[in-house]
Amino acid sequence: MVPYRSILFVPGHKPQWLDKALASGADCVVLDLEDSVPADLKAGARATVAESIRAVRARDPRVGLFVRVNPLDTRLTGADLEAVVVPGLTGVFAPKIGTATDVLRYDALLDHFEARNGVEGLEYIVPVEMIGAIQDAREIATASPRVGAMIGPTAEHADIARAVGYRWTPEGEETLYLRSRVLLACREAGIHPLTGLWERLDDLVGLKTFAEKGRQLGFRGMIAIHPGHVPVVNEAFTPTADEVGFHEGLLAAYEAAAAAGSGAVRYRGVHIDKAHVDTARDWLAHARSLPGAQSAPLPTFDAPEGGR
Numbered sequence: 001m002v003p004y005r006s007i008l009f010v011p012g013h014k015p016q017w018l019d020k021a022l023a024s025g026a027d028c029v030v031l032d033l034e035d036s037v038p039a040d041l042k043a044g045a046r047a048t049v050a051e052s053i054r055a056v057r058a059r060d061p062r063v064g065l066f067v068r069v070n071p072l073d074t075r076l077t078g079a080d081l082e083a084v085v086v087p088g089l090t091g092v093f094a095p096k097i098g099t100a101t102d103v104l105r106y107d108a109l110l111d112h113f114e115a116r117n118g119v120e121g122l123e124y125i126v127p128v129e130m131i132g133a134i135q136d137a138r139e140i141a142t143a144s145p146r147v148g149a150m151i152g153p154t155a156e157h158a159d160i161a162r163a164v165g166y167r168w169t170p171e172g173e174e175t176l177y178l179r180s181r182v183l184l185a186c187r188e189a190g191i192h193p194l195t196g197l198w199e200r201l202d203d204l205v206g207l208k209t210f211a212e213k214g215r216q217l218g219f220r221g222m223i224a225i226h227p228g229h230v231p232v233v234n235e236a237f238t239p240t241a242d243e244v245g246f247h248e249g250l251l252a253a254y255e256a257a258a259a260a261g262s263g264a265v266r267y268r269g270v271h272i273d274k275a276h277v278d279t280a281r282d283w284l285a286h287a288r289s290l291p292g293a294q295s296a297p298l299p300t301f302d303a304p305e306g307g308r
Contacts, residue, residue, distance in 0.1 A: 001148030
């Protein structure tokens with residue numbers, strides 16, 4: 001999966017909101033058929049979403065396009081997928097997955113509608129919204145090659161808060177264990193780890209702090225529910241010039257030392273060896289794979305002097 005920094009939700013029955021979503025710079029947009037769409041408008045929203053996918057893709061080949069369908073137990077999922085699995089769709093935001101078996105149930109539906117509608121390669125973003133999903137995060141992450149990302153739960157008022165019974169704080173300590181389980185499952189499975197949303201629409205300072213803490217933990221992107229949050233999220237999950245310079249300089253210092261016959265070197269006051277180099281290469285590979293990185297290449301830097 002593309003390592004999306006920002007994933008922005010738009011109600012599926014409100015296509016007029018898409019212009020602001022795209023203008024925000026979101027790496028990925030999720031057209032919602034679930035909670036944001038009233039029950040009596042869901043059938044009509046399917047056709048609207050399908051048309052929105054075609055319209056957006058015609059003007060923007062870059063942005064990720066996912067649809068959040070209604071959960072399996074509503075018995076609306078099949079009709080949702082039948083309508084929205086169209087060329088231009090990137091994947092499905094699959095809600096209320098509790099076990100690996102649920103992933104396979106989605107697979108069965110998606111296999112059918114991909115073949116029927118001439119689409120291929122669709123992926124899942126899986127939100128962890130249920131206690132069972134947290135317990136089985138590892139199995140869910142590896143249940144299907146379609147699973148490309150999972151989301152560590154952080155919500156103040158949503159399903160997971162009610163199920164666990166935690167009391168939300170801006171610092172997020174009450175969800176640290178829950179998110180960490182999901183993060184480790186993602187890293188083991190080699191999929192994209194996302195942290196959950198920030199619900200306080202006008203608190204951009206709090207959003208910035210929360211997003212940066214998520215990146216510090218190891219998450220590589222975040223869900224957003226307002227276009228105004230996207231620039232803050234993108235900045236938090238985009239490497240700075242100093243960070244790029246540090247990692248590129250580390251590689252250059254080690255390679256110079258290795259050429260001189262040394263397997264370790266002092267770099268900016270730190271002892272580095274092959275483990276540090278492997279980490280730096282992984283870090284730079286991720287940085288260079290971020291949306292927009294190819295059209296706006298990361299800067300390169302001269303390595304600071306190494307040596308002991």
